[in-house]
Amino acid sequence: MRALINLLFFPGGLFLILLALAYEWADRKLLARFENRIGPRWFQTVADIVKLLVKEEITPATSHPILFGVLPVVAMTGALTAALYVPLLGMRPALSFNGDLIVTLYLLSLLTMAVGMAGWNSTSRFTMMGATRALTQLFSYEAPFMLALLGPAVVAQSWQINQIVANNRGVWLLLTQPFGFAVALIGLMGKLEMPPFDAPKAKTEIVAGALTEYSGRGLGLFHLGKGIELVVGLTLIAALYMGGIANPVEFFGKTLLLLVVLTSLHAILTRLRIDQTVGLWWRYGALVVLLQWLALIVWKGVTA
Amino acid sequence: MLVDIWSSFFKKPVTQRYPFERLEAPEQFRGRLVWDPSKCNGCCLCIKDCPANALELITIDKKAKQFVMRYHADRCTYCSQCVQSCRSECLRMAHDQWEPASLSRHDFVVDYGNEADIAHILEKYGTPSARATAAKTSE
Amino acid sequence: MSVQMSGMWAEVLEKVKTWARINSPWILHYNSGSCNGCDIEIVATITPRYDLERFGIKLQGSPRHADVLICTGPVTLQSRDRLKRIYEQMPDPKFVVAVGSCATSSGAFPGCYNVVGHVDEVIPVNAYIPGCPPRPEAIIDGIVKLLTSLQPPAPATAETHDAQSPAQAAAEAATNEGESA
């Protein structure tokens, strides 16, 4: 019974959704304050989601109806299950087994796959282009992002998240592996399609990318999935690179610090074209992370 | 750009909280038209020069210079040419009335003149009717 | 989800629905032949000085995501069908705001042949904002009036909440904005 409560209410579903909405509100409010304007009210993101859920849902005729309805749910569940393995609020993750870091990364990119499928499924021009851009971007940042997150795992000699956190207690890997941290952070921006990597949902080119045809419930679920992915990504990077998370105060402090860094990058950079993002990732991202690994292996060899 | 965003982060937002703080429009602002029946001699120069057929003069008694001016606030383009053309200065644009929004079309027809004339006009003409000018399709 | 709930639950749900719709109206802007004076004033309401995001208003690109269609211009013959088509693509509940004297009643173009006249000959309009162009504050005033009109009319039993004058309702509709800013 306690596990059920854990799963549905406290660190699991409802609380996580509210946390995701709070983080999204913090992001929008911060961006607004960067642009010298007031920004949304505290309950704004809750109102947005509730409005979307009660809105009429239109299924385009040319798309496969069942797939159209299921994909948002798949995206949402992908993000929610990824949250089970991550030390939210500094507490022990709900589930933990050897190798759960890889599973979390896979579940996080499940959402982008669902967005790509949704774009391909509703055959309007904008969604088709949005889907191709989302998937190209996925394949470009996925490898360097994964390598960057596996750096701390090598140092801690294990693939289990709370094991890594335990071994690296107090060691801020941010300092020892700075390149890995930078690539991980920018990879998270690519995953969340935050500008400068928001070509897949570029408002002025392809309206709303893969989600153009979605309205009401489907759009709400995709929106929530993105918010939860933001929280999970931030906790993951904070746990691995910033010396682990012991208590809620540390959790909020570190993740909000990362959020401020993300939002300020979002405010000052122009959106990159899709070929520029792929070029940036494969030419610089991969190279930097491999150099980081080389240094790691040499250092492991010396100390072993 | 980084210095820009952080300096504006610590500055107070420039947003003007409109419905709660209402700043006055400048003195020169061209808001809703106001007609002063006492000075009007019925020359209709303002109606001739209006580019949007927004003014109609209904004469009740020519000699006693008793008129009712029907002003269509929704057609008016707030260009103040009528104020410029009027030789007896009985038209002016109120600089403090600039919130004409409404949920129905019928709030926009304003009848100026003394109450007796307006009541007389309303029951005679009923709902506001557009002057059937050649160029304009009637309402 | 059309299960019939008992009276009290249904009312609470209805109240939450209206609350959400009032506090997060996403707008879609369409210029059906305007001289773009009103359009730059609409975009000006989103920039820092007037900042509509404090009411929860976001400019959306696709009709699917929008609740309120802000239409400017005297609907030229060429854009008449596109306006109808966009209106039909928007999911319910949807509202239309006609901004500018041209959208309200063909403003400065009565003599032009290629013009239908005013927007409500093509699609039903909920709020009119005359002006050439209306100031950004006047546009905000129009939108606030539209939002407060969505407030459920004070039911017969006065104990839920008393009949509010529009100005007071406008303050209450965005009242949280005061403390949180």
Added chain:
Amino acid sequence: MSAEELLKKAESLLSGVGQGTTRPEPNRLDVVVPASDLVAAATALRGADWGYLSTLTGVDLGKDANEIEVLYHVCERDAVTTLRVRVPRAGGTVPSLHTVHPNAMLFERELIEMFGVTVTGLADTSHLFLPDGWPEGTYPLLKDTDVRAAAAKTTGSEPPEMGRHGDRFIVPVGPQHPALKEPGHFEFAVDGERVTGATVRLGYVHRGIERAAENQTYTQNLYLTERVCGICSHSHANAYVNGVEQLAKIPAPPRAQAIRQLVACLERIHSHLLWLGVAAYEAGFDTLLMYSWRDREIVMDILEQLTGNRVNYSANILGGVKYDVTAAIAPVIRRGLDKLEERAKHYLHVVTADTSFLSRAQGIGVTSKEEAASLEMLGPTLRAAGVARDVRIDAPYGSYKQFPVTMVLDSAGDLAARFKVRVLEMLESIRVIRVILDGLPEGTLSVKFPRRIPAGETISRFEAPRGELFYYLKSNGTDKPERVKIRTPTICNWIYVLTKAVGAQMADVPPLLASIDPCFSCNDRMIVVNRGGGDRRIWTRENPQRLAGAQTRR
């Protein structure tokens, strides 16, 4: 070379072809040319690099004369040569000039659908302004056409074909699109991310202003022409008022001229700041939109305090100005300008040094100097490519002689250069406003202006923020004009955008569209079909001619 020498040179060039030359005004030359050797005349002028075809005006001479007069206006700095061709009202034919001037193709289309004149040698003769369902055979600008009945008979416009075009994938950027503040329908044939073909269909903002202007009085037309375009409203009103004052030969008093130039410069600042924000927003840099529009509010407040409205200032009346620059408002303007100058310098730094911004602006849509000149483009887009052409300096009107403006030029010709030119023009406008405020001449604000204007015709050119604005006015002695022809600057830049769009990345097309600062409501016209075939077209010098000829609407 002064106007006199230019006109003499033109006269000698056209001596063989013209049937009679007259000099109606000191800077204008009229040459009557038979339709048969019109192309020879145009080639003679163009061969000697004498000016560019500014526009082509059709005038219906009425039922009794039973003729239509077609005027080809070729402008070179402050001299204007007009080739006058008379054709019968029914079934008149005129040879096409698009092989000599690429833009002629668009003007001729307007002639075809507005007057019913047939143009030989033009490939694409489909509708330019009129809606798709407009009844065939009715020509709105002929005096006896019942336009109201024709408008009632107009059927709906058919939606774009949503299917695929054979092998190509069509991306419609429809009349409603976040990138477009105004309606226009673009269709880009795309394979992968690369654009292989581009078509544009505007006309969504065509309201029929030229016909409406013919049955309204001169005073009413003042406000009709001002609402052709909201952002450059003062430019339209000024061009119209200068024209009417030239017709009536009653110049406005010097103080009114100076105030008109002051408001024109303020409008240029507000229009360029607006464009800076929108163009950055198209490239995905929202923060610059927010900052530039926040600073734009300063100039909007000044305009509101000076003239009473933020956008349609209606500052002009025939023969003068409505509002005075009082001692109270002058310091307000100066304080606002100091803040604007400091912000403009900051934007100049951002536009030339911000690496992430330059990655989306440098090297996009590059235009060489000859290419821009051969395409006869206008405005800051042309000056960014290095061609020195600005009506305020070439043909100064009103008080521009007294308060001269220096021209801003750049040579790179790409998107970043256009940003730079427009920000520098803002700084230049701030400097000129300060000079005007210091030297504001004393005197009355307006003079008495008759209601009836004596018969005559005139040309009034004005430098709007987007380029040269061309007004042709003809009066017939009554209080209503006989003909008002408006040619707005954006129409001349469209061919450039479409040819540059072919081969560009899809993500670069919105910034490219925004780079010419298009004002659809200004030109509410244009359909150009540029299928571009499958191959990626390499842009060369003679492409404008070959391209113009190859326009076929399949």
